[in-house]
Amino acid sequence: MTEKNSRKKLELMIPLSQLEKLNQRAKKFGFKNEEEYILFVLDELVREEDYPKQTSAKDQEEMKKKLKALGYI
Template identity: 45%
Template sequence: MSEEKVAIYIPKSLYEKIKKQVEESGGEFKSVEDYIIFVLEELVKEEEEEEVYSPEEEEEIKKRLRALGYL
């Protein structure tokens, strides 16, 4: 991301905890910063009805749910 950034201070103990999770994430996150941005974005967008499924995926799942009798 080339967006302008700002610095924020967090407790060192929290930083250490996150660092540990980043190390255990199997390469999912590159850095603590990466992790924090992901979590905060998740939190901020949670109230939106975000499109998780692509239109094709959504159709596929609806087809299955229809076959299951749910739709």
């Protein structure tokens, strides 16, 4: 069995109202079903955690100002 095909199965209870929203979004974005959409969203969230956004120079300057105002710099 390849890593790609080796999935553990997890049963998850999702409220019907939430499932309907997921189904609508799945259709809107061209996914086959809500399961495919949910897996995509989870993959994106995990990837975002693995590769956090880079801080812009402007954001870094603002952080430095705040740290200086608090007496840390």
